Amino acid sequence: xxxxxxxxxxxxxxxxxxxxxxxxxxxxxxxxxxxxxxxxxxxxxxxxxxxxxxxxxxxxxxxxxxxxxxxxxxxxxxxxxxxxxxxxxxxxxxxxxxxxxxxxxxxxxxxxxxxxxxxxxxxxxxxxxxxxxxxxxxxxxxxxxxxxxxxxxxxxxxxxxxxxxxxxxxx
Amino acid sequence: xxxxxxxxxxxxxxxxxxxxxxxxxxxxxxxxxxxxxxxxxxxxxxxxxxxxxxxxxxxxxxxxxxxxxxxxxxxxxxxxxxxxxxxxxxxxxxxxxxxxxxxxxxxxxxxxxxxxxxxxxxxxxxxxxxxxxxxxxxxxxxxxxxxxxxxxxxxxxxxxxxxxxxxxxxxxxxxxxxxxxxxxxxxxxxxxxxxxxxxxxxxxxxxxxxxxxxxxxxxxxxxxxxxxxxxxxxxxxxxxxxxxxxxxxxxxxxxxxxxxxxxxxxxxxxxxxxxxxxxxxxxxxxxxxxxxxxxxxxxxxxxxxxxxxxxxxxxxxxxxxxxxxxxxxxxxxxxxxxxxxxxxxxxxxxxxxxxxxxxxxxxxxxxxxxxxxxxxxxxxxxxxxxxxxxxxxxxxxxxxxxxxx
Numbered sequence: 001x002x003x004x005x006x007x008x009x010x011x012x013x014x015x016x017x018x019x020x021x022x023x024x025x026x027x028x029x030x031x032x033x034x035x036x037x038x039x040x041x042x043x044x045x046x047x048x049x050x051x052x053x054x055x056x057x058x059x060x061x062x063x064x065x066x067x068x069x070x071x072x073x074x075x076x077x078x079x080x081x082x083x084x085x086x087x088x089x090x091x092x093x094x095x096x097x098x099x100x101x102x103x104x105x106x107x108x109x110x111x112x113x114x115x116x117x118x119x120x121x122x123x124x125x126x127x128x129x130x131x132x133x134x135x136x137x138x139x140x141x142x143x144x145x146x147x148x149x150x151x152x153x154x155x156x157x158x159x160x161x162x163x164x165x166x167x168x169x170x171x
Numbered sequence: 172x173x174x175x176x177x178x179x180x181x182x183x184x185x186x187x188x189x190x191x192x193x194x195x196x197x198x199x200x201x202x203x204x205x206x207x208x209x210x211x212x213x214x215x216x217x218x219x220x221x222x223x224x225x226x227x228x229x230x231x232x233x234x235x236x237x238x239x240x241x242x243x244x245x246x247x248x249x250x251x252x253x254x255x256x257x258x259x260x261x262x263x264x265x266x267x268x269x270x271x272x273x274x275x276x277x278x279x280x281x282x283x284x285x286x287x288x289x290x291x292x293x294x295x296x297x298x299x300x301x302x303x304x305x306x307x308x309x310x311x312x313x314x315x316x317x318x319x320x321x322x323x324x325x326x327x328x329x330x331x332x333x334x335x336x337x338x339x340x341x342x343x344x345x346x347x348x349x350x351x352x353x354x355x356x357x358x359x360x361x362x363x364x365x366x367x368x369x370x371x372x373x374x375x376x377x378x379x380x381x382x383x384x385x386x387x388x389x390x391x392x393x394x395x396x397x398x399x400x401x402x403x404x405x406x407x408x409x410x411x412x413x414x415x416x417x418x419x420x421x422x423x424x425x426x427x428x429x430x431x432x433x434x435x436x437x438x439x440x441x442x443x444x445x446x447x448x449x450x451x452x453x454x455x456x457x458x459x460x461x462x463x464x465x466x467x468x469x470x471x472x473x474x475x476x477x478x479x480x481x482x483x484x485x486x487x488x489x490x491x492x493x494x495x496x497x498x499x500x501x502x503x504x505x506x507x508x509x510x511x512x513x514x515x516x517x518x519x520x521x522x523x524x525x526x527x528x529x530x531x532x533x534x535x536x537x538x539x540x541x542x543x544x545x546x547x548x549x550x551x552x553x554x555x556x557x558x559x560x561x562x563x564x565x566x567x568x569x570x571x572x573x574x575x576x
Contacts, residue, residue: 027507027508027509028270028507028510030510032508056397058400059400059512059519059521059538060400060521060523060536060538060543062523062534062536064525064533064534065534077523079510079521079523079538083418086418086419088510090510109398110395110398110399111398111399111400111401111543111544111546113546114542114543114546115543122234136226136227137226137227137230137575137576138227138230146232146235147234147235151235153235153236153238153239
C-alpha cells in the first residue's frame with residue numbers, strides 16, 4: 001500500500017466533510033486541522049472507521065485557553081494516530097467561553113474518559129455524554145478551573161518578594 | 172495451567188461467596204500500592220465485584236508550573252513524573268525543545284542519550300519486576316537486582332551528579348563528555364549485569380509458585396487495551412508490538428538492532444516476561460551504541476540555549492552575555508506547536524508544547540502513559556481476588572508521580 005501523505009489525508013477528510021475543515025496547517029510535519037466543534041465527534045468516529053485511514057489510537061486530549069481570542073477562547077486538541085498508515089493527526093475544536101462544551105469521545109475511545117475528566121478539571125470543558133464527568137486530580141470542592149489563564153501561578157498581591165531581578169514583572 | 176482455569180472460572184462464576192458485599196479501602200497508603208492512590212473495592216468474600224479509584228493525592232500542578240518557567244527549568248519538573256526512569260523524561264523534554272527550535276544534534280549526543288535512556292529503562296523495569304516478586308511473597312528477588320540498580324545510579328552520578336531526580340543533560344546535549352570513570356563503570360556493568368540479571372530471572376520466571384500466582388491475574392485483551400490507549404510493556408503484553416522507538420524512531424534508534432517482545436494473554440505474568448525481555452534488549456542496544464559510539468562533540472552548537480563553559484563566561488564577553496540571557500530565561504524561542512514522544516518506562520511519554528514566542532511555554536501538556544492506562548484497572552481486576560489485584564497493580568507499574576503530574 002502506498003504511504004499516505006498529509007495532502008492525501010486532508011483531501012479524503014475534506015471530501016467527506018466539505019464544510020467542516022475550517023483551517024489546516026502542518027507544523028513540524030504533523031497535519032493539524034481546525035474543525036467545527038459540532039462535527040468533531042462525527043469526524044473522529046468517521047476517521048476511526050474509515051477503511052484506508054483507520055485512525056485507531058487516541059494519543060491524548062489537551063485543552064488550551066486563549067483568553068484574547070473573542071468567541072473562541074477554548075480549544076480542545078485531539079491527537080490521533082493511525083498505526084496502519086503511521087501518521088499522526090491533530091484535530092482542534094474551538095469553543096466560546098459562554099458555552100464551553102463538546103461531545104464526549106468516550107463512546108468511541110473508552111480511554112478518553114480520564115483525559116476528558118482532566119480537561120474538565122483544569123479548564124472546565126464540559127463533555128456532553130461523558131458517563132462520569134468529575135474532577136480527577138484536584139480536590140472535589142474546588143470551585144474554579146486552575147489552568148485558565150486568569151489564574152496567575154503566584155499571588156500577585158504579595159509584597160514581600162521583588163521578582164524583577166528574575167525577569168518576572170510584578171508591576 | 173490449572174491455576175489459569177481456576178482464576179478464569181473464579182472470575183466468571185456468578186454464585187456469591189457469602190452474599191455480604193463489603194467495602195474495603197485499598198490505599199491511599201497501603202504497602203502494596205507503592206505510591207499514594209486509593210481504590211475502594213466492593214468485595215464478596217474475597218472476590219472483587221467492583222472498584223473505584225481516586226487519584227491526585229500528589230498532584231503538583233506541573234503543567235501550570237511549566238507556564239511560568241523558562242525552558243531549561245522545566246527539565247527538573249520532568250524528573251518527577253516517572254521517577255524510576257527520570258533520564259528518559261529529561262531527554263524526552265530536551266528533544267521536544269530541540270525539535271521546536273530546529274536544532275541539529277550531533278550523532279555522538281544521540282548515541283550517548285540512547286545509552287543513558289536504555290540504562291534508565293533497565294532500572295525502571297528492574298524495580299517493577301522485582302516488586303511483582305515482593306507482592307507475590309518473594310523478598311529475595313527484590314534485593315538481588317538492587318545491587319545492579321545501584322550500579323546504574325552510579326553511572327547517572329558520573330554524568331550529572333544526581334541519582335534519582337537526575338536533571339540529566341541539557342537542551343542540545345550534555346554538560347560534559349563521558350568521563351573515564353564512566354567508561355570503566357559502564358564496561359564493568361555490561362560485563363557483570365547479564366549474569367546477575369539471569370540469576371534474578373531464574374528466581375522468578377520459571378518459579379512454580381510465582382507462575383501460579385501471576386498467570387491469569389489481571390488480564391486484558393488487545394482490543395480493550397487499545398481502546399484504553401494503552402502503550403508500553405502493558406500493551407505489548409497483550410500481543411500488540413507498538414513501540415515508539417520502532418514506529419517513530421528518535422535519537423537514532425533506527426541504527427540499532429533490537430527485538431520488541433510481546434506477550435499473549437496480557438496478564439501479570441506476560442507483563443513480567445515482556446519487561447524481562449526488554450531488559451535483555453536494552454543491554455543489546457547499549458552494547459551496540461557503546462561499541463559504535465561516534466566521535467564528535469557532546470553538545471550541539473546552540474549558543475542561544477546551551478550554557479557556555481564557565482571559563483569562557485569569565486573571559487569572553489559574548490559568553491557572558493549568553494550566560495545571563497540563558498539563566499534569566501531571555502532566550503528567544505520561536506512560536507510553534509510541537510508534539511514529541513519517547514518510549515518511556517511505561518509507554519508513550521509525550522510532550523505537547525505550544526510556544527507563543529515568550530520565555531515560557533504557553534501551554535505544555537504531558538501525555539503520561541500511567542494516567543491513561545490506570546483507568547482500565549477496575550475492569551482488569553473485576554472478578555479477581557484481592558491478592559490478584561495487588562499483583563495487577565504492581566505489574567502495571569503505576570507510578571504516582573507520573574499518574575498525578
